[in-house]
Amino acid sequence: MDNTGKPRVVLGVSGGIAAYKACELLRRLTESGHDVRVVPTESALNFVGEATWSALSGNPVATGVWESVHEVPHVRIGQEADLVVVAPATADTLARAAHGLADDLLTNTLLTARCPVIFAPAMHTEMWEHPATAENVATLRRRGAVVIEPAVGRLTGKDTGKGRLPDPGEIFEVCRRVLARGAGQERDLAGHHVVVSAGGTREPLDPVRFLGNRSSGLQGYALARTAVARGARVTLVAANTALPDPAGADVVRVGTARHLREAVLEAAADADAVVMAAAVADFRPAHYAQGKIKKQDGREPEPIALVRNPDVLAELSSTRARPGQVVVGFAAETDDVLANGRAKLARKGCDLLVVNEVGEDRTFGSQENEAVVLGADGSETPVPHGPKEALADTVWDRVVHLLRNRD
Numbered sequence: 001m002d003n004t005g006k007p008r009v010v011l012g013v014s015g016g017i018a019a020y021k022a023c024e025l026l027r028r029l030t031e032s033g034h035d036v037r038v039v040p041t042e043s044a045l046n047f048v049g050e051a052t053w054s055a056l057s058g059n060p061v062a063t064g065v066w067e068s069v070h071e072v073p074h075v076r077i078g079q080e081a082d083l084v085v086v087a088p089a090t091a092d093t094l095a096r097a098a099h100g101l102a103d104d105l106l107t108n109t110l111l112t113a114r115c116p117v118i119f120a121p122a123m124h125t126e127m128w129e130h131p132a133t134a135e136n137v138a139t140l141r142r143r144g145a146v147v148i149e150p151a152v153g154r155l156t157g158k159d160t161g162k163g164r165l166p167d168p169g170e171i172f173e174v175c176r177r178v179l180a181r182g183a184g185q186e187r188d189l190a191g192h193h194v195v196v197s198a199g200g201t202r203e204p205l206d207p208v209r210f211l212g213n214r215s216s217g218l219q220g221y222a223l224a225r226t227a228v229a230r231g232a233r234v235t236l237v238a239a240n241t242a243l244p245d246p247a248g249a250d251v252v253r254v255g256t257a258r259h260l261r262e263a264v265l266e267a268a269a270d271a272d273a274v275v276m277a278a279a280v281a282d283f284r285p286a287h288y289a290q291g292k293i294k295k296q297d298g299r300e301p302e303p304i305a306l307v308r309n310p311d312v313l314a315e316l317s318s319t320r321a322r323p324g325q326v327v328v329g330f331a332a333e334t335d336d337v338l339a340n341g342r343a344k345l346a347r348k349g350c351d352l353l354v355v356n357e358v359g360e361d362r363t364f365g366s367q368e369n370e371a372v373v374l375g376a377d378g379s380e381t382p383v384p385h386g387p388k389e390a391l392a393d394t395v396w397d398r399v400v401h402l403l404r405n406r407d
Ligand code: CTP
Pocket: 257, 276, 277, 278, 279, 280, 281, 282, 309, 310, 311, 312, 313, 314, 328, 329, 330, 331, 332, 344
């Protein structure tokens, strides 16, 4: 904290075209009450100049260790930081950080920082996938840093692939979560792959109509974000959501329950935990009309015949792609919440079931939630009304507990 009580954040910027997006991250950090010191590398200044960093942060900017030497900046900036975030992190910066080099102010800061460190890499796909980069990333993660997976999309040239800097707003969310957990909190999902399903499936009736539900996806996205901040590799299977991709999560978009089943089972093959937060339609129309269903003058409409969809949660629970894989379900109930929840937990065969009460104005689309996490071991963890991220963290606390007991 600085002397006004603001958390101190160091924003390291390395030399990639995505440096311009770091301006937006900087704004978000300062506007939300953080004291930000920007430490660009020499090459970052080729993309965005010192004046921009200095004006946006309200703090002096240096790249080398020979400026303001009397203040010993190469040690002090890192020591005093509550969080260091490097965005974008180039392949070169990741390599220097992984090998403990200290040839500029940013790498010195990384060596002296004892607070959480986040890297948001951005580079061309080939560089990201190169074994040298992969090993450097693995080294940094093993040491406790959060290395956010790059996003997939348009890169600098004409090419498209994995390597884009995630949306600055989403990198900010990771910073916020990591800061909220504090320096003492280890990245307890590091080394684990988790799968989260989110949103609500849609079952088409004809080319323009579907049977759907009111799930917004907010709870599943909160689970994905918090898992990234806790160091996990995250696959988010998103059904019909309109939310920005959480930074660091691999997002697989699906439409129907059957699509969702395929995507979840594929991702679950090497997952340590699967959390089914999606509202999966239990039924789908038995017949899909190739053309739009028209009303007929003087005739009542045909009833819609339904057939059952596969129960993904029950299937995951009974098959367990990996020994000790933790499977978590969600249950939205309107009455007899706990009794129904216990019965559902037993019926589905999962390890944990998050039960919440829903109604017309409750939970769906809201930023807040209130729930009880039931365990197959008989445990019952109430989560008071609060942000969906708080519930997400409680779910991950329980998952981590089960994973540790498994090992
Ligand atoms: N689920 C699933 N596949 C389905 C339906 C639900 O994987 N076809 C999962 C959801 O993702 C959620 C959990 O099962 O994690 C609970 O869903 P819910 O619809 O409440 O359970 P049902 O068994 O359908 O119970 P109900 O009798 O209340 O309809």
